[in-house]
Amino acid sequence: MEKLSAQAEEILETLWIATVEEHQAGYPLTDLDAGAEDAALQELIRRAYVETRSGRIYLRKEGRPEAAMTVRRHRLAERLMMDILDIQGEKGNDQACEFEHLLHEGVDRKICTLLNHPATCPHGKPIPPGPCCEEARRQGTAGVVPLTEVRAGQAGEIAYLAISDGQKMQKMMSMGVLPGNRLELIQRFPSYVFKVGNSQFAVDDVLAREIHIRDER
Amino acid sequence: MTSHSSPPKIVLVGNPNVGKSVLFNVLTGSYTTVSNYPGTSVEVASGRCRIGGRAYEVLDTPGMYSLMPITEEERVARKILLTERPDVLLHVVDARNIERMLPMTLQLIEARQPVILVVNILDEAERLGMTFDLPRLAQNLGIPVVGAVMKRRQGLEELQQAITGFTSAPRALEVYANDLEADIRRLAEMLKADYPLGARATAILLMQRDQEVETLVRAEEGEGFPLIAPVLHDIKFNRRADLNLLISLERKRLTRKMLEGAFQQRDADHLMFSERLSRWAMNPFSGVPLLVLVLYFGLYQFVGNFGAGTLVDFLEGVLFENYINPAVVGFFNRITDIYWLRELLVGEYGLWTLGIRYAVALILPIVGTFFLVFSLLEDTGYFPRLAMLVDRLFKQIGLSGRAVIPIVLGFGCDTMATMVTRTLESARERIIATLLLALAIPCSAQLGVILGLLAVYPGALVVWMLVMVAVFLLIGYLSARVLPGENPVFYMEIPPLRLPQARNVLVKTLTRMQSYFLEILPLFLVASVILWAGKMSGILDLVVKGMTPLVRALGLPGEATAAFIFGFFRRDFGAAGLYDLQNRGLLSPVQLTVAAVTLTLFVPCIAQFLMMKKERGLRTSLGIFVFVSVLAFSVGWGLNRLLLLTGVLA
Numbered sequence: 001m002e003k004l005s006a007q008a009e010e011i012l013e014t015l016w017i018a019t020v021e022e023h024q025a026g027y028p029l030t031d032l033d034a035g036a037e038d039a040a041l042q043e044l045i046r047r048a049y050v051e052t053r054s055g056r057i058y059l060r061k062e063g064r065p066e067a068a069m070t071v072r073r074h075r076l077a078e079r080l081m082m083d084i085l086d087i088q089g090e091k092g093n094d095q096a097c098e099f100e101h102l103l104h105e106g107v108d109r110k111i112c113t114l115l116n117h118p119a120t121c122p123h124g125k126p127i128p129p130g131p132c133c134e135e136a137r138r139q140g141t142a143g144v145v146p147l148t149e150v151r152a153g154q155a156g157e158i159a160y161l162a163i164s165d166g167q168k169m170q171k172m173m174s175m176g177v178l179p180g181n182r183l184e185l186i187q188r189f190p191s192y193v194f195k196v197g198n199s200q201f202a203v204d205d206v207l208a209r210e211i212h213i214r215d216e217r
Numbered sequence: 218m219t220s221h222s223s224p225p226k227i228v229l230v231g232n233p234n235v236g237k238s239v240l241f242n243v244l245t246g247s248y249t250t251v252s253n254y255p256g257t258s259v260e261v262a263s264g265r266c267r268i269g270g271r272a273y274e275v276l277d278t279p280g281m282y283s284l285m286p287i288t289e290e291e292r293v294a295r296k297i298l299l300t301e302r303p304d305v306l307l308h309v310v311d312a313r314n315i316e317r318m319l320p321m322t323l324q325l326i327e328a329r330q331p332v333i334l335v336v337n338i339l340d341e342a343e344r345l346g347m348t349f350d351l352p353r354l355a356q357n358l359g360i361p362v363v364g365a366v367m368k369r370r371q372g373l374e375e376l377q378q379a380i381t382g383f384t385s386a387p388r389a390l391e392v393y394a395n396d397l398e399a400d401i402r403r404l405a406e407m408l409k410a411d412y413p414l415g416a417r418a419t420a421i422l423l424m425q426r427d428q429e430v431e432t433l434v435r436a437e438e439g440e441g442f443p444l445i446a447p448v449l450h451d452i453k454f455n456r457r458a459d460l461n462l463l464i465s466l467e468r469k470r471l472t473r474k475m476l477e478g479a480f481q482q483r484d485a486d487h488l489m490f491s492e493r494l495s496r497w498a499m500n501p502f503s504g505v506p507l508l509v510l511v512l513y514f515g516l517y518q519f520v521g522n523f524g525a526g527t528l529v530d531f532l533e534g535v536l537f538e539n540y541i542n543p544a545v546v547g548f549f550n551r552i553t554d555i556y557w558l559r560e561l562l563v564g565e566y567g568l569w570t571l572g573i574r575y576a577v578a579l580i581l582p583i584v585g586t587f588f589l590v591f592s593l594l595e596d597t598g599y600f601p602r603l604a605m606l607v608d609r610l611f612k613q614i615g616l617s618g619r620a621v622i623p624i625v626l627g628f629g630c631d632t633m634a635t636m637v638t639r640t641l642e643s644a645r646e647r648i649i650a651t652l653l654l655a656l657a658i659p660c661s662a663q664l665g666v667i668l669g670l671l672a673v674y675p676g677a678l679v680v681w682m683l684v685m686v687a688v689f690l691l692i693g694y695l696s697a698r699v700l701p702g703e704n705p706v707f708y709m710e711i712p713p714l715r716l717p718q719a720r721n722v723l724v725k726t727l728t729r730m731q732s733y734f735l736e737i738l739p740l741f742l743v744a745s746v747i748l749w750a751g752k753m754s755g756i757l758d759l760v761v762k763g764m765t766p767l768v769r770a771l772g773l774p775g776e777a778t779a780a781f782i783f784g785f786f787r788r789d790f791g792a793a794g795l796y797d798l799q800n801r802g803l804l805s806p807v808q809l810t811v812a813a814v815t816l817t818l819f820v821p822c823i824a825q826f827l828m829m830k831k832e833r834g835l836r837t838s839l840g841i842f843v844f845v846s847v848l849a850f851s852v853g854w855g856l857n858r859l860l861l862l863t864g865v866l867a
Contacts, residue, residue, distance in 0.1 A: 161462075166461075167287050168706060169461065170287065171287050173462065174320075174321075175282060175710060176316070176317035178465055178466065180469070187500065189501065190501055190608060190609040191605040191707065193499055193711065197316055198342075199313075199314050199317060200495075200710070200711040200713075201709065201710055202618070202709050203707060204608055204609075204617070204618075204706060204707040206706050
């Protein structure tokens, strides 16, 4: 099936928020930016995602999955803009609105995994879970987590290091703490002690927060 | 091998804790000298050996993790590579961690160094279920590889053969990923001068923003550098995000390739005893009691009771008092009857009486026993475990766990410990550590006398200890709040626990004692001359008189003033002065406690002050001096009031 237009996605999003999150019965057509004859609306009606009755527009059962995914992409985009790229406020919102329409064909899944399957957007609204979140839940993996979230005795592959100090990063790397290597956490208190290969290292919680592990649970 | 007029050089490099110094000792036998590398506190050992009738010079280097230096030790190690131009370079690795250490071998090959790889600690690796095919590895790497268990001299003969038969054959280099390789080549081809590490390795270090290498290239290339700079900046910018990571990952990939078919790991899942012991040491519930045991037996029993008690009693009380002193004093009295000269030599503060006798009979046994315990603990690998245990607490006082090493060393000699603070990472940490050492850490000489002094009243000992701990934590906490800057970050490798080698421990202890003695004895002599001059000219009396009201304000007898003045020349002089007062029955338990507390806190000895000035600059050290003096008397005054008010120790 062809990709929905950006305008159609916006309509689906509005409808999802109104019906699913705010429990309204439909949404007044007049409040929609687009008119009744709008191409985007026609597109949705043709796919039987929505229907219009007496001046209101309703989200049909067939349209729900698509609407959920649209909302999900929007909120993932917000997370990415605000948390990772640090673009805040109105600007972040605008960027997210444009960006969300690009998150197709598995890009949303990758971003969701990168962000470790976030449950809410920066405004606190729920992000509808995607297949990747369900998969992660079924396997019980927490995905990529900082060392501070790993229990003693657990092991995992080092996913990435987010160490802000370049020299320390290099030091860790030359000691063998490298993405792709297996790490086993031995102890959490009073310092984090972990094992990579046959060597053990101790770090404080500042550094532990910056070492990210692909959890094997 | 190239012919030199001087003997060919063998240089040892490798990570810390891979058995470099054991190999060094095995190679050189007893012909060893340990000295600080010029301009640093980093120790470098050099020695000589004969292999197959040929003399070699052998250099041990501080531990390094990669050719790109971060710590001062690594900087020194690399400087040695850059300036010494070794004829044979032994890269010592721990077989158990071969995957992690081989990237540095690759770097050394890349830098055209004459490398022989020594895979040490093979026995323990095999016990962990690892098997090696070293000839295969040698073939893969294109360099000689020798397997060894150096602490049992296993593999020594093969190594000696590899050294004598070494030919510096050129080796083909493995290449990095295409685009990275292209950048390296582009830059390397522009480097025209002759670099000790070769153009290729130099180019990579340049790309990694190594300042020292950039300065070197700038100087070597001269007018050619402006041509190189844009290319370099271009590469640096294009690869700003992940160059170091990419290089590390590429080296890891090459390492795997090198190890293919040469190394296998079976799972050996049971924990060995040393590993279980290590976990006990790191678990706070068992680690803290273990620390208390170590302090009690190591510091209190061995250094305090045996060193400061038994040994000092024997040397000072028996040997000097009964045999040496009478002979020396008699000798000098016979050859001269000039009063001032006699006083200078064998008088109350004479060169012999105060200088040599104190240094040899009082300080040496105490410091010696302390250094023995310190070196022993150091070689077991206990200190990194202690560092990780105390890191959380130390963060509260603005230090990282790393600082535990200078602080513990301070209990031996604060002067040495002040010097070692330069291994700490930030200026802020160095200042806090220096201040705490000057204030609340008594050195072993002082500790010995104070413990002996207070042992008569256990209550006094407890009060003294509580006050010291409280001052240490409080002042640390406050200075961490007052001094600008961020808290340090802590990371440390935890080497496996191991049984120390007697010879290594002895060499370390003797080296430390020797440098301590050489550094301190002249200061003793200077101190006794100053005191003698003060006594002869009457200035000493004036100073004592001037300070007496201050001492009386603490509730102490005026006679105690002299102890405080001496305290500056050697902290333990002061404590020993109190000892005399107590023997004459002039001090009550409260007075004794107040005096001991004030004296421990009071200004560092003259040697420590000079070291502070050298390390931290005149302004900072004067600031610390004044602060510590004021605080010592304030705490003493307050404590006296408190003890009198509450009636504790009355």
